[in-house]
Amino acid sequence: MKSSLEQNSFDELFSLLEPQGLSTESRFTLCRRKLVKFFVWRHCTDPDSLADETIVRLLKNVDQGTKISGDNPYSYVYAIAIHVFQEHTRLKSKTTSLTDVAELPQVSISAAVDGCGALCLKELAPEKRELLARYYLDSDDRNDTADEQFATINALRLRIYRIKQELKRCRQKCEKRSELRN
C-alpha cells in the first residue's frame, strides 16, 4: 500500500498529466497505456515492465521533490521513458533474451474464447456491426465507406478502432465468465 505521501504524489502527478473529469485510477490507466504503447512502437519485447519502470521512477522523483510544471508536463515523463528505453536497449544488447518473441506460443483464440467473439459481435449495436461488416467486406473502397459515413478515412478508422475496443472488452468479460464456468 502506498503511504499517504506517496498517495498524494500519485494523485498530484496524474492530475497534472491527464485531463480533469477522470478518476485518479483512470488517469493512471491512461498514462500507463500510452507508455506501454510508446515501448511497443519502439519494438520493445516487454513494454508493460518498461512502462511500469518509467512510472516508478517518475513517482520516485516526484516524491523526492521534483516539480513537474509548465505547459507540457509530459515532456518530463517522455524524458524518463526515453531513458528507460535506452537502458533497455543497452541491456538487451548485452544479454540474451530468455524468451524469444518469435517462439511465443500461438494462442488459439478459437479454443480460448469458446464463442466469445461471435457472442460479442452479436451483442454489438446493429449500426456498429453494420459498419464493421462494411469496413471489412469492402476493404478496397474504404474511402467510399468513409464518404457514406460523412467522415474522413481517419475518422472512419477511429470509429472502427473504438468498436474493436468495445468488442475486446466484451470478449475479456466473456472469457472470464467462461473460465469461471470451467
Add this chain to the structure above:
Amino acid sequence: MNSDDVIKRFLLGELPEDERRQVEEQFLRDNSFFEEILAAEESLIDQYLLETLDNEQKARAQTLLESTREQKLNVEFTRELIGLVRGSSRLEHNNVSAGLTVDSSRLKNGANGESRLALTQHGPIYAKLMNQVPTANWIRFSLVLLLLTTTGWIVYLYSKERSLDAIRIAAERSNNEAIARLGQEREKSQTLNKELESEREQRRNAEEALAQSRPNQPPSLPTVRLAPATFVRDGYSKVLDLNLKTDRFRLQLEVKDELRHDQYSVSITTFDGRQIWSSDSFKPSQIKQGMLSMVLPGSLFEYDDYKIELKGREENGNFVHIADYAFKVRK
C-alpha cells in the same frame, strides 16, 4: 506529408529519430492524437492481414505486430473478427454456428477480390452479414415461417376445395330433390286433372240423364231442339245464340225411327267437315218421347255453322244414316 502518412511511417519505424520523437511527445500529451495512432495501428493490422502492404512494409509491420504477446493477440483478434464477418456466408451455407477459427488463406483471397465478389455477386448476403451471428437462426426462423405459411395455405386450399365439393354435392342433391318433387307435383296435377275431368264427365252425364228422365219439366239449361233437315246452306237452320256465360246447353234431336236400332251415334261437324263432337253409346232407352237429348259444353262451339248426323247400328254392327240436323252458333 499528411498526418496519416506520418503515423503509418511512425508505426512501421520509417521515421527519422527527430520526427519520431515529435510524434511520441505529441501522442503522450494529446490523447486524441494517441487515439488516432491506435486507430491507424488497427488499420495497419487490417492491411497486414489482408496483405495490402508491399513486402518491405509487410516485414516492418510483422516486426511491430508480432513483437509482443499483446500485439499478437491483437492481430489474432482482428483476424478472428474478419473471419467472422467474411465467413458468415460460408458458415450459413455449411449450416454451422459461427466459429472463431480463421482461415488465413481465406483472408488472403479476400484481400485480392473475394470481398468484392461477395459484394457484387452476393449483394443480399451483405445485408445478412450486417447481422451475421443471428443470421443462421434468422434463416431457420424464416424457413419455418415459410413452411408454416405454405402448409397453412395448402390446408386452406384443401379445405376450401372440400367445402366447394360439399356445396356442389349438396346443390346437386337439392336440385335432384327439387326435380323429383316437381315430377311428383306434375303427376299429382295430372291425376287431379283426370279426376276433375272425370267428375265433370260424370256430372255432365248425370245432368244429361236427369234431363232425359224429365223431358216435360222446364229445362234448367238452354235447350236447342232440332228436327231432321234437308241441307240448304243459310236456309232454315236454327240459330243458337250462345251466351258467354253459357258453359253447357242441351241439345234435343227429334228421332222418328224410334227403337229400330239397338244403339245410336251422334256426330257433330262443321260444314267444312271438321268434327266437333261424337258419341256412339246412345241406347234406345235414352230416346224419350221421340227425343234424344244430350248436354254439350258451350265451349265446343265457335261462331260457325254445324251439322249433326244421327246413325243407328244394324244387327251386323254397322251404323247407318238416320237423319241430319243443322244449327248455327252466333256468339
